[in-house]
Amino acid sequence: MSFFHTKQVISQLADAGTGIDESSKTFVFEDEGHTLGNALRYMIVNNPNVQFCGYTVPHPSESKMHLRIQMFKGRAVDALKKGLEDLVKMCDHSLLVFNEEMSIYKSEHDSKT
Amino acid sequence: MGVPPTVTLEEHKISKNVSRCPTVLDEHWTFKTFKKRCRIAIVRYEDYEIEFDFIGIHPAVANTFRRIMISEVPTVAIEKVHVLNNTSIMQDEVLTHRLGLIPLKADPKLFEFKAEVDAEPREQDTLEFELKVKCMYNKDSNKNSSLAEDMYINNYVYSKHIKWKPIGSQKDKFSEENLGPVHDDILITKMIPGQELDLKLFAIKSNGKDHAKFSPVATAFYRMLPEISLVKEVEGEAAERLQKCFSPGVIGLKKDNGRVIAVVNDARYDFSSRNVYRYDDLKDAVVMRKVQDHFIFTIESVGAIKPDDIFREAINILKDKCTSLLQELNSL
Numbered sequence: 001m002s003f004f005h006t007k008q009v010i011s012q013l014a015d016a017g018t019g020i021d022e023s024s025k026t027f028v029f030e031d032e033g034h035t036l037g038n039a040l041r042y043m044i045v046n047n048p049n050v051q052f053c054g055y056t057v058p059h060p061s062e063s064k065m066h067l068r069i070q071m072f073k074g075r076a077v078d079a080l081k082k083g084l085e086d087l088v089k090m091c092d093h094s095l096l097v098f099n100e101e102m103s104i105y106k107s108e109h110d111s112k113t
Numbered sequence: 114m115g116v117p118p119t120v121t122l123e124e125h126k127i128s129k130n131v132s133r134c135p136t137v138l139d140e141h142w143t144f145k146t147f148k149k150r151c152r153i154a155i156v157r158y159e160d161y162e163i164e165f166d167f168i169g170i171h172p173a174v175a176n177t178f179r180r181i182m183i184s185e186v187p188t189v190a191i192e193k194v195h196v197l198n199n200t201s202i203m204q205d206e207v208l209t210h211r212l213g214l215i216p217l218k219a220d221p222k223l224f225e226f227k228a229e230v231d232a233e234p235r236e237q238d239t240l241e242f243e244l245k246v247k248c249m250y251n252k253d254s255n256k257n258s259s260l261a262e263d264m265y266i267n268n269y270v271y272s273k274h275i276k277w278k279p280i281g282s283q284k285d286k287f288s289e290e291n292l293g294p295v296h297d298d299i300l301i302t303k304m305i306p307g308q309e310l311d312l313k314l315f316a317i318k319s320n321g322k323d324h325a326k327f328s329p330v331a332t333a334f335y336r337m338l339p340e341i342s343l344v345k346e347v348e349g350e351a352a353e354r355l356q357k358c359f360s361p362g363v364i365g366l367k368k369d370n371g372r373v374i375a376v377v378n379d380a381r382y383d384f385s386s387r388n389v390y391r392y393d394d395l396k397d398a399v400v401m402r403k404v405q406d407h408f409i410f411t412i413e414s415v416g417a418i419k420p421d422d423i424f425r426e427a428i429n430i431l432k433d434k435c436t437s438l439l440q441e442l443n444s445l
Contacts, residue, residue: 010441029438035185036434039177046142081442084435089144090174091432094167095425097153101165102421105155 025069025076032065033057040067043090044083049074118405119340124390130402137171137406150406163420166338167408175335175408181427182333184321187226188417189219189240191316198311201270203302208310211302212244213326215272216295216415217316223287224318234315236281240292242314243276248304268304273297275314295416329423331413338407341380345398348374355395358388381409 011028029036037055044053044067052070069076118136121128137150150169157164167175194209201208219240227238234241248267256263267274272294279287302310321328341363347355352375356364365378385403390396414420 010438010445032434035177035180036431038173039431042171042173043142048141077442077445081439084439084442086142086144087435088432088439090147091428091435093144093148093151094153094170095428095432097151098165098421098424098428101153101155102158105158109158 022075022077023071023073025080027067027069027076027080029065029067031063033063034065037065037067039087040083043086044069044079046086047079047082048072050079053079117407119402120405122385122387122401122403124387124396137169142171156409158421161414161416161420162412163424164409164411167335167410169406170408172405172408175410177431178424178427179333179335179410181430182330182412182423183328185430186329186418186423186426187221187318187320188327188329188415189217189221189224189316189318190324190326191215191217191242191314192319193315193317195313195315196311197313198309200308201302201304201310202308208302208312212312212314213324215275215299215301216417217292218290218295218417219287219292219316221318221417226319227317234280236283238317239280240283240316241278241280242293242316243278244270244274244301244310244312244314245276246270246274246304247309248306250306265306268306270301270304270310271297272299272301274301278313329415329418329426330420331415333410333412333423335408335410337403337405338409339380339383339385340402340404341377341383342400342402343375343377343398344400346374347395347398348372351375351394354392355389355398358386358392358395360384360386 011030012025034057037057041053041055044050047053049072050069051072053068055065055067057065067080069079071079116132116134118132118138119130121130140146147169152166152168154166154168155163156166191213194212196205196209199205199208203211217240224240225238246267248265251264251266254263258264261268275294277289277292304310319327341359349372352364352366352373355375356366358364360383362379363377363383365376367374367376383401385401389399389401410424412420412423414423418426
């Protein structure tokens with residue numbers, strides 16, 4: 001069950017034969033799936049330094065999500081961080097716009113009744 | 114802002130219309146362009162339902178919000194039932210399953226997730242209810258009636274019979290009208306005189322991933338905005354036929370010098386049936402498109418959380434997920 005965030009969620013999959021290559025990494029997310037995977041993939045793939053980003057849920061009965069990032073330049077972790085930060089920004093802005101529109105709608109409809 | 118990305122729904126294929134300027138589907142995401150494009154318009158807001166347009170977002174993001182609303186926004190539902198007595202004809206397991214599905218008004222924000230499934234109930238994470246009903250003959254009934262509701266008392270067990278039993282200091286914090294079932298007329302089971310129920314119910318907080326009964330929405334879905342244009346004039350009997358090919362209100366009939374001409378009134382509520390393609394004379398008269406970055410969200414709440422709050426909550430859950438992952442990455 002996904003009740004707690006205290007345990008470690010992200011781990012890294014060893015890259016076969018590449019040794020310590022910081023530019024290509026596969027991150028494993030515990031208790032995540034398509035919900036976060038697809039949105040995060042979209043955010044990261046939009047980074048111009050990223051050569052490739054893809055995600056997969058390797059097995060449906062195992063709640064794990066693999067996210068692969070390959071970079072033109074820079075570290076894969078930084079691209080992941082930037083993707084998460086972008087998602088946070090997007091959430092903040094969406095919430096702001098939604099709250100604004102909601103209060104406009106409510107004030108218009110209260111005055112009518 | 115340029116032409117929005119669209120697809121055309123043709124008879125045998127779906128073809129993409131390539132926009133001359135970059136759209137949300139093919140350009141690099143930056144906060145600046147997102148801010149410029151992102152628009153929300155509330156179309157309809159009722160007690161249990163909201164419809165709004167979310168414009169300028171990528172399908173991946175729209176789908177994430179939909180998925181979170183369905184399976185990750187938590188609510189409170191009955192999880193454990195102690196059956197002390199059940200002499201009704203409904204089996205214990207069927208009865209308890211039905212009880213679990215009853216939506217409760219309790220605000221999930223005021224409760225904690227249970228640490229472990231089998232942990233002792235605490236006042237922070239559990240609500241206790243009691244369902245104690247006995248069916249009897251109605252001796253006071255002076256009506257000479259053979260209707261069950263005149264002859265018996267409590268032969269129908271409704272959700273209103275569920276009574277709250279406060280644990281610890283819950284009595285000071287909550288009141289029963291903010292905790293109990295959303296609807297008090299949900300039929301749970303039927304009994305005849307002599308049968309009785311004596312149950313202890315324990316409600317906990319969880320989300321739709323755990324069990325569908327915890328999902329706060331009856332449905333939460335989005336669809337892309339449909340566009341319909343008539344490229345040929347359709348008149349007379351054909352116009353009426355064309356009107357019937359689409360959802361009600363989509364195609365209107367205009368009278369012009371004694372002729373009846375079909376016009377597009379409101380494509381928004383078309384449900385994109387492909388009935389025009391049954392008529393060879395009509396199929397070339399219509400072009401049906403979908404706007405790919407214009408999402409019409411419809412959220413129907415089960416009753417525990419207001420529909421707009423479900424969407425707010427979904428955004429917050431995605432944000433919390435990202436911030437806690439960021440924290441973990443930074444501490445590596």
